[in-house]
Amino acid sequence: MALAVVAFLTLLSVLPAVAQDAAKEPAYRAFPLIGSRLAVWAVAQLHLNFAAFILGVPIFAVIIEIIGWRTGDARYDWLSHEFVKLTFAAFSTTALLGALLLFLFVGYYPKFWTYMTSIFFPTYWVYALLFFAETFTVYVWYYGWDWLSGPRKGIHVGLGVLSNLFGTAILLVANSWVTFMISPAGIDESGALKGSVWAAINNFTWMPINIHRLIANIVFGGTIAAAYAAFRFLGAKTDEERARYDWMGYIGNFVALSAFIVLPFAGYYLGREIYAFNQTMGITMMGGFMSWLWIIQAILIGVLFMGSNYYLWLGMERIPGSERYRRYVPIMIGILAFGFMVWATPRSMVITLDEARAMGGTHHPVLGFLGVMSAKNTAVNMMILTTFLSFVLYRRANRISTKSWVGAGMIVQWVALGLAAVVVVFYGVYGYFVESMVRIGFSVYQVLAVLGAIGVVMAIDIPMFKGARSTGTIRWGTIAPRSQYVLILLAVTFTWLMGLMGFARSGIRQHWHVYGVMRDSSVDAVTPAIGYAANMITIVTIAFFALVMFIFWLGGLGEKGMAGGSGHHAPAPVFAGGSDADPTPAPSRESTGGRSPQRS
Amino acid sequence: MNLLRSRFAQAVLILIVAFVVLKFGIRPAAPWSVLTLYMAIVLLAVLVFVSSDSDSWRDFVWPIRATLVDPNRRLARLVFLIVLPLLFGYYAYTQAAAKPQAPPELRAVHPAPPASIQFRGKEIQITGLDNPLRKDQASYKKHVAAGAEIYIRNCMYCHGDNLDGRGHFAHGFNPPPANFQDPGTIAMLQEAFLFWRIAKGGPGLPKESTPWNSVMPAWEDRLTEEQTWQVIMYLYDATGQHPRRWEEGH
Numbered sequence: 001m002a003l004a005v006v007a008f009l010t011l012l013s014v015l016p017a018v019a020q021d022a023a024k025e026p027a028y029r030a031f032p033l034i035g036s037r038l039a040v041w042a043v044a045q046l047h048l049n050f051a052a053f054i055l056g057v058p059i060f061a062v063i064i065e066i067i068g069w070r071t072g073d074a075r076y077d078w079l080s081h082e083f084v085k086l087t088f089a090a091f092s093t094t095a096l097l098g099a100l101l102l103f104l105f106v107g108y109y110p111k112f113w114t115y116m117t118s119i120f121f122p123t124y125w126v127y128a129l130l131f132f133a134e135t136f137t138v139y140v141w142y143y144g145w146d147w148l149s150g151p152r153k154g155i156h157v158g159l160g161v162l163s164n165l166f167g168t169a170i171l172l173v174a175n176s177w178v179t180f181m182i183s184p185a186g187i188d189e190s191g192a193l194k195g196s197v198w199a200a201i202n203n204f205t206w207m208p209i210n211i212h213r214l215i216a217n218i219v220f221g222g223t224i225a226a227a228y229a230a231f232r233f234l235g236a237k238t239d240e241e242r243a244r245y246d247w248m249g250y251i252g253n254f255v256a257l258s259a260f261i262v263l264p265f266a267g268y269y270l271g272r273e274i275y276a277f278n279q280t281m282g283i284t285m286m287g288g289f290m291s292w293l294w295i296i297q298a299i300l301i302g303v304l305f306m307g308s309n310y311y312l313w314l315g316m317e318r319i320p321g322s323e324r325y326r327r328y329v330p331i332m333i334g335i336l337a338f339g340f341m342v343w344a345t346p347r348s349m350v351i352t353l354d355e356a357r358a359m360g361g362t363h364h365p366v367l368g369f370l371g372v373m374s375a376k377n378t379a380v381n382m383m384i385l386t387t388f389l390s391f392v393l394y395r396r397a398n399r400i401s402t403k404s405w406v407g408a409g410m411i412v413q414w415v416a417l418g419l420a421a422v423v424v425v426f427y428g429v430y431g432y433f434v435e436s437m438v439r440i441g442f443s444v445y446q447v448l449a450v451l452g453a454i455g456v457v458m459a460i461d462i463p464m465f466k467g468a469r470s471t472g473t474i475r476w477g478t479i480a481p482r483s484q485y486v487l488i489l490l491a492v493t494f495t496w497l498m499g500l501m502g503f504a505r506s507g508i509r510q511h512w513h514v515y516g517v518m519r520d521s522s523v524d525a526v527t528p529a530i531g532y533a534a535n536m537i538t539i540v541t542i543a544f545f546a547l548v549m550f551i552f553w554l555g556g557l558g559e560k561g562m563a564g565g566s567g568h569h570a571p572a573p574v575f576a577g578g579s580d581a582d583p584t585p586a587p588s589r590e591s592t593g594g595r596s597p598q599r600s
Numbered sequence: 601m602n603l604l605r606s607r608f609a610q611a612v613l614i615l616i617v618a619f620v621v622l623k624f625g626i627r628p629a630a631p632w633s634v635l636t637l638y639m640a641i642v643l644l645a646v647l648v649f650v651s652s653d654s655d656s657w658r659d660f661v662w663p664i665r666a667t668l669v670d671p672n673r674r675l676a677r678l679v680f681l682i683v684l685p686l687l688f689g690y691y692a693y694t695q696a697a698a699k700p701q702a703p704p705e706l707r708a709v710h711p712a713p714p715a716s717i718q719f720r721g722k723e724i725q726i727t728g729l730d731n732p733l734r735k736d737q738a739s740y741k742k743h744v745a746a747g748a749e750i751y752i753r754n755c756m757y758c759h760g761d762n763l764d765g766r767g768h769f770a771h772g773f774n775p776p777p778a779n780f781q782d783p784g785t786i787a788m789l790q791e792a793f794l795f796w797r798i799a800k801g802g803p804g805l806p807k808e809s810t811p812w813n814s815v816m817p818a819w820e821d822r823l824t825e826e827q828t829w830q831v832i833m834y835l836y837d838a839t840g841q842h843p844r845r846w847e848e849g850h
Contacts, residue, residue, distance in 0.1 A: 272847070275847060276847035278715075278727070279713065279726075279727055279790070279793075279846075280712045280713055280714065280715060280727070281712075283710050283711075283712040283713065283793075284712040284808070287708065287710035287712075287788075288708050288710060288711060288712040288806075288808060289708050289712075289808040291708050291710075292708075299637075302641065303644075306644060306645070306648060309648075310648050310651075310652060313648075313652040313653070314652060314653070316653075317653055317654060326653065329649075329652055329653075330649060333645050333648055333649050333652075334645075336645070337641055337642060337644075337645035340641050340644075340645075341637075341638050341641050341642075344637055344641065345634065345637075346634070347784055348707045348708065349631045349633060349634055350631065350633035350634075350704045350707075351631040351633070351704055352631075352632075352701055352702070352703070352704050353701055353702060353774045354701060355629075355631045355632070355704075356774065356775060356776060357771065357776070358628045358629060359628050359631070360628070360764070360765065360766060360776070360779070361765045361775070361776045361777075361778075361779045361782070362707060362775045362776065363779065363782050363784055363785075364628070364630065364631070364634075365628065365782075366626060366627070366628075367626065367630055367634060368782060368784055369783075369784075371784060372783070372784050372788070432783055434842075435787070435841075435842035435843070435844065435845070436787060436788055436842075436844035436845070437844060437845045437847070480654060480657075482651065510808070516715075527808065
């Protein structure tokens with residue numbers, strides 16, 4: 001990693017000279033065999049995948065560490081360390097891919113890079129300094145895990161928080177470059193910077209993408225971490241190991257699911273801002289030649305919703321007392337399946353001429369109503385509510401509240417969920433009777449109703465089940481193995497989805513490097529067809545998972561020969577697994593300072 | 601009744617009921633591509649349903665396993681051995697056999713408009729453009745009446761007297777003319793978009809997503825700027841739709 005940092009800084013220091021030379025050079029060079037665009041595409045997508053992982057995982061790793069620190073539960077401390085270990089292994093690869101991407105831009109798109117440098121050069125230094133700061137903070141965070149324990153645990157947690165702040169700042173800087181290419185700002189008619197670079201940074205799509213990517217990175221990190229746990233679960237030799245990785249997979253999926261629930265809202269905000277910036281771009285994306293991407297996206301997100309819920313329902317089997325909630329599962333499947341069907345219904349259908357004549361046009365007179373945003377927003381909000389209900393049932397599966405007000409509490413919870421569903425459906429239907437701008441505004445009410453219901457239900461649920469009577473211990477490790485394949489499926493689906501949406505974001509610029517400012521006049525200045533893009537995204541996704549598998553394997557290699565095989569200096573905490581035995585009591589914070597008792 | 605308690609039988613029943621409802625319960629019939637998509641989702645949901653707990657999964661798998669390995673079910677195995685390949689073969693034949701019609705097309709919903717166009721030599725900025733005739737509310741009815749006359753003289757033959765895309769010539773076109781009554785067409789678009797589409801017609805459609813197969817003429821050769829705006833006003837007035845407004849920038 002140090003090598004990558006040095007290479008990056010060396011390159012940065014010579015950039016002005018490179019930029020001057022570039023003026024005398026051809027605008028483009030051809031990358032051998034596959035062409036420059038495919039080379040940049042592959043490296044950029046891979047870099048983004050790794051970057052998303054190393055930025056997303058530390059966010060929840062530090063939260064888990066704080067939970068372990070405050071509750072004194074050593075399992076969380078072990079889990080946080082395990083997550084950071086994964087991040088750490090991927091750090092060097094991210095940096096190397098970033099440097100490689102920079103080489104490709106400088107070498108194969110010199111004029112474009114010269115232009116970007118003329119706008120954003122000051123931010124390069126900020127980026128480099130942030131990168132340095134993050135690298136060293138993560139180093140100390142990871143290697144100082146044992147050293148900064150006990151009374152110094154607060155400092156260690158502080159380092160985790162700091163590394164996240166640096167990581168998020170890096171994301172914001174890089175996003176300013178990408179979003180400037182979509183929605184340039186702060187420049188005059190010739191494309192030169194008018195005043196401060198801040199105007200170029202704070203362009204139309206910068207903040208929507210910041211929010212969208214930050215949330216998506218958490219989901220992505222969660223799914224990859226859960227896939228890692230699944231990988232380890234399936235290869236586990238002992239019940240205890242299975243129990244440990246079952247729990248890790250659950251937490252990874254929980255993190256992913258929690259962030260995933262709000263991701264569609266952030267995506268909708270981004271899409272709306274793109275529309276507001278440029279109608280042509282908006283229509284190209286949603287109604288034009290990219291409109292079919294959204295049907296593929298709907299199918300993938302439907303799979304994610306269905307898969308996440310399925311995992312929770314399978315997980316309930318290892319919770320004694322969850323049987324009483326089984327009867328809700330078929331209803332929830334029904335809602336999810338119906339929502340999935342609505343969401344995946346295309347507005348303009350693939351039809352033969354006979355079918356078109358029978359329908360009286362390219363739009364079906366009945367199903368066509370499901371192809372517009374009113375129906376889709378309603379469907380996704382209902383799916384989010386259902387997923388949340390799944391989570392609530394899972395959460396209380398082995399607990400019976402002892403509070404006297406439990407009946408009233410439950411009624412309020414059901415009313416909140418029911419009201420949210422009514423509001424969502426009402427505005428979904430009413431949306432067909434008002435003009436577009438008003439209809440778009442309805443999505444805000446739908447979102448607020450869903451988030452409000454989630455807030456109310458959780459505000460009641462937490463105190464209601466505090467000190468609840470247990471119906472049995474969760475039998476970690478006894479979950480059906482097919483659940484682990486679901487976790488892997490979720491990770492692959494989400495990675496593929498990220499590639500697809502990245503193509504949409506980049507592709508809407510069409511034949512522009514910087515939309516409306518710098519035209520792409522290379523031989524590759526053609527937007528690829530969806531099938532071509534899908535093949536490309538699939539190849540890169542396979543390459544990403546091959547690299548991830550290698551890193552996972554390396555992670556496991558480092559553990560061989562270590563006591564307990566936890567990947568830490570000492571064995572991991574013991575879990576209840578494969579039996580009804582109680583879990584090992586968590587060590588108190590006073591005695592361990594949040595560390596595993598065996599570790600010091 | 602015992603049969604209905606079997607998870608396998610329940611799964612098969614759900615699939616059959618779903619197919620019957622989707623195939624015959626939607627009128628006009630759902631296109632085959634959509635029916636396939638829906639059935640794939642139903643199949644996924646059924647598989648999730650039967651495998652979401654171990655007892656259910658065992659119950660579901662039991663008849664399949666028994667059919668495959670139980671010595672008493674030799675006859676059933678033999679029947680499946682013959683019938684299943686025949687069914688797959690028939691399906692493959694229906695998919696591969698030549699049909700006397702064009703294959704289905706993957707069509708985009710709306711073409712993306714340009715930022716500006718040349719209308720009879722005058723540059724008109726499409727982005728952010730509103731219908732200038734709407735400023736004069738006193739003449740609204742006059743403009744709508746003029747638009748109606750223009751529509752009946754020029755557009756009705758394809759788009760229909762009910763503006764539903766079922767005009768006299770509509771049956772000869774693939775794809776059929778736009779149905780303005782559909783809330784997914786003009787109600788989702790700004791008036792400037794319609795101005796561009798009417799002015800430039802099929803020849804002015806973007807290169808992306810071709811072939812558009814539009815026979816819409818470029819009406820700028822026959823209609824003035826004011827007449828184009830008038831007919832747009834009529835389309836919205838007659839259908840009761842409202843044009844989309846432009847979003848405010850930040």
